[in-house]
Amino acid sequence: MIIVIQCKDRVGLVGSIATILAQHQLNIVSMREHVDKAEDLFFVRLEVEDGDTNGLEDTLKEVLPSGAIILVDPIPHKKIVVLVTREYHCLADILIRNYFKTLGATVQGVIGNHATLQDICERFDMPFYHISHEQLSKQELEQQITDVIYQYNPDYIVLAKFMRILSPDFVAKFPMRIINIHHSFLPAFIGANPYKQAFERGVKLIGATAHFVSNQLDEGPIIAQQIIPVSHSFTAATMVKAGQEIETAVLANALKMVFEDRVFVYKNKTVVFS
Amino acid sequence: MIIVIQCKDRVGLVGSIATILAQHQLNIVSMREHVDKAEDLFFVRLEVEDGDTNGLEDTLKEVLPSGAIILVDPIPHKKIVVLVTREYHCLADILIRNYFKTLGATVQGVIGNHATLQDICERFDMPFYHISHEQLSKQELEQQITDVIYQYNPDYIVLAKFMRILSPDFVAKFPMRIINIHHSFLPAFIGANPYKQAFERGVKLIGATAHFVSNQLDEGPIIAQQIIPVSHSFTAATMVKAGQEIETAVLANALKMVFEDRVFVYKNKTVVFS
Amino acid sequence: MIIVIQCKDRVGLVGSIATILAQHQLNIVSMREHVDKAEDLFFVRLEVEDGDTNGLEDTLKEVLPSGAIILVDPIPHKKIVVLVTREYHCLADILIRNYFKTLGATVQGVIGNHATLQDICERFDMPFYHISHEQLSKQELEQQITDVIYQYNPDYIVLAKFMRILSPDFVAKFPMRIINIHHSFLPAFIGANPYKQAFERGVKLIGATAHFVSNQLDEGPIIAQQIIPVSHSFTAATMVKAGQEIETAVLANALKMVFEDRVFVYKNKTVVFS
């Protein structure tokens, strides 16, 4: 069973929490804790077992600083909706893990602004919604996407290479619940066509970044990043291919962290108890 | 201030410890905890501040399971003696960090069974003891080495590419206080000439392993490991060179972990709160 | 167009080859060359364009040392048959790449000694042959597998977590055409249950190795290897999960190298022009 707490820091916090857990006969199997001293913030993630959690959240609320975020026994299998455009690699990886029940979440549906990935979804009996951006205003497109999302009430929305920029209005509806895979090592190469930028700059590494989406383009809290080496023998096209491998891996890792309640968000940052 | 505890696990341990710390007005800045459920063992490393630690160790002893290992405020700068043969890379890295006071320990002397590295030691005003293994029995060699070591009473003995195998008798004098850098990714290529073995096997990665020395050759608890890719274009000789880079890095990392009291040993394993 | 040559080394070899290519108006776009001086062997992989390759192989044969292996314009899309047991990760990755035509080969069929992965194959309209090892002798099992393989005449047989050991007789039928993914960083942890071995040894890295299968268990020429860091917080079970990610990546990389004719085999080694 997982318990997650984020609150103002103060002396004795761990003792207070641990004492309450002991009163509930809960044994701490694993505990990860972090204090951001500059921000005076306390984060803890506990795996406990035995005991019972009846009334635990209320008891904790009494002893913790006001404003504490307390999550007792969060649902282990989140629900997600995935948005895609035409590239398959991240979606396919998610569908496979979903099918074999190793994703740590349940994919409820996929929305594509192209129909390219409809067939792969159907092979997995996965509802696919083709909402073309053509002949729709941005507002209309986002309204139709929102309608589908609301129908499923997902915990998270995953942008698995969804290549349209979402409006602040859309993002505001799902604060820190939209996860994007960006095809570069942010903050390098913000914006479109990062592999072309990387190729022209002659970099020796390319990367990918999974992050929560905030209102600023490519500027939300980073969850995971990774890179792979490239050389002069790469073209912009082979950089894209190599990048797709790393994008898939980084997004998979970020989703695992989020779905296991290992990620805390504050300011424009994350704490990740990996 | 660091507090380190290793003991049998039981419900309420974190609460008991944290409550005592709070009674001493000690604020937990950082806490890393691990439970090995199979072995029923509990490990914790705390960074605390403010408060005072007078009598803390005794108070902790009262509430912790018997046999608990408790370390309150361990000396931040360990003392070490380094043993070498002819290869310079690990020793030079240690001497440089020692000179610039970034090693997290103080090198008190260097013992070499060859004189090759005497000059570099002298350039850093570092005592160097040349104890040749020639014309000495293993027992005599180890006696002379022991005499030098005892003179300094170091916390750790670092084998920085010391190429003689130490006897169980010698090792028994310094249990879990001898750190070795082994030139392969253990347990592959145990024993002599691992790069030659690696070359002939045609591996695509080579590695290095830093470990505590136990009585079995290359068999003590592993502290750190890392690898680098190699290819068909490597010869056994260029593998050695590449390996030296990774050996230097792995040993430096392992020493940092040990010197910062981040490493716990049990059975033939380590817990490393990196 | 690809040209691949492996032969005894001698002075002037590159000149002879390049001159012949120029006579055929073939422009060298990319060239990778290696000489193993100890073995006196020469390897070259050329990407050429324009010109024509009519009669090229014969002309090359005339000027190259006898016994030269010459491959002019090998078929770009190899045919493969995949053998599996119960673990899905490598097979799923291969099926996805096959479906999206990015594998660089065509999967013709999948053989499983369990039926576990039949459904995922059928979702991709991929022939699946369930040949249970129960109630069959090893010889009978391998005969039935061979019958299916012969029916497709594949270029390579990929053991994508096929957990039965193949007999020397079987292996001899497909020399250097069987590719296996081994769940450890060979030559560490040869044999069964390497993650359990790794867990008990307390390693800080786990790895995977893709190799051609020779008669010796886990002893064929290595094509690719990679590792990921692990820590004390891993159990044998989570090591398996982490290992599966790296197994998938390593096998994908090895297959890409083989399918693009970038891998040469000699003695128990490979040259890989990655």
Place this chain on the structure above:
Amino acid sequence: MIIVIQCKDRVGLVGSIATILAQHQLNIVSMREHVDKAEDLFFVRLEVEDGDTNGLEDTLKEVLPSGAIILVDPIPHKKIVVLVTREYHCLADILIRNYFKTLGATVQGVIGNHATLQDICERFDMPFYHISHEQLSKQELEQQITDVIYQYNPDYIVLAKFMRILSPDFVAKFPMRIINIHHSFLPAFIGANPYKQAFERGVKLIGATAHFVSNQLDEGPIIAQQIIPVSHSFTAATMVKAGQEIETAVLANALKMVFEDRVFVYKNKTVVFS
């Protein structure tokens, strides 16, 4: 013996070159070749042995496109001058390799705008020039630095954490002969205090970039890059320390590549035959 050629591409180039080498009885031990098709440029690096190179450069010039850069048997041990400020890590690594003759170059002198690193230089009998930037105009500072450099006529000038920005006039005196280590994964975090920027952005990786210095700040051709993972537990200060390790490694690698004549520069890019 090394032969390095950079010129316009055309059909038959490899054949022409290889034929001439064969006429000189030069055996090609290793050959790395690259064609940038967009730029129509050809690069080759050859390791040859036996034979003789008398007149080779002239013969090559006759058959190669005009404007070809031809380097026959470049001096194996380059001469360098190192510029530093106060951080020791890169300089110490260079001094150690220089002392043990594994740098592949000879350090002739060190110039520091602070005196901090004078003592470590003197321990290695290395001339140290303290040229304080205080009370000097930028022009005067650079003039004094230039005077020292000219005195040694080095092949390369290495900025080993030299924290003053050099003027275009200075840079123009040593085109593609100044190598800098930049404390970030360019092009992210251009300019001052990249670790502070990285910390505030909450990145999960930090990197370092070795590059030739051109007139644009942090914009010259990249030679090598590498990264290390960081987490929320890093402060800006511990990021700096971690960064120093990777800076040292990246600069060492870049220098090795340059000193072994493995690096070609064109446009704002490099070809590195690593």
